[in-house]
Amino acid sequence: MMKKILVSQPQPASDKSPYYDIEREYGVECVFRPFFRVEGLTAKEFRQQRINILDYTAVVFTSRHAIDHFFTLAKELRITIPEDMKYFCVIETIALYIQKYVQYRKRKVFFGSTGKIADLIPIMAKHKNEKYLVPMSSVHNDDVRLLLEAKKLQHTECVMYRTVSNDFTEDEIKNFDYDMVLFFSPTGVKALQKNFPDFEQGDIRIGAFGPATAKTVEDEGLRLDLQAPSNEFPSMTSALKAYLDSHKK
Secondary structure: OOOOOEEEOOOOOOOOOOOHHHHHOOOOEEOOOOEEEEEEHHHHHHHHOOOOOOOOOEEEEOHHHHHHHHHHHHHHOOOOOOOOOEEEEEOHHHHHHHHHHHOOOHHHEEOOOOHHHHHHHHHOOOOOOOOEEEEEEOOOHHHHHHHOOOOOOOEEEEEEEEEEEEEEEHHHHOOOOOOOEEEEEHHHHHHHHHHHHOOOOOEEEEEEHHHHHHHHHHOOOOOOEEOOOOOOOHHHHHHHHHHHOOOOO
């Protein structure tokens, strides 16, 4: 019987989260506990990269973290972002998040439809005279750079934030009594192994969101019980509901 699910994400901001519906409907407890946190570089650390934000005419955002840390750093560096700066985002939800910092104008905000950088590139290619700045995490691959170089777009990648393990306390380790753990990134899976080097899965079910996360679960020698997204279940919560339905006892 499933009673307690560890969701390795921050507590939802809205009380309308589908996780709360799942708690009520299935009588389970969802505990929200991120396995890592994202922290921004200081202005001093960023300056070491010798990048002047005002040398660029457009910024590429692949996540909300990138938006938060771009505007926070600009403020710390006492930089006023020009009104005509353009923003290119991998998907509309990220584009809309820009409103937290600047007025949203359609003529300066562009976005892809799938959330993948490869699908944003054709839109960027229509603006080939822009000088693109790409804020990134300290842990990243070369995919973005290679795609931009292939289209001969002027660009510079820069590190603006990093991922730090949000270590478990001794009490948390001692009282780890979850029936299921849900992961949302490869970093989260690795953080579990770091905190629990002798982790034995046993009857604990593991769910993963995204193909890279699922692959990391299996690469770490763990059993994958639930995977999202799929054509049938686009979100982790819809996949979780289906799983709980099929395992009712």
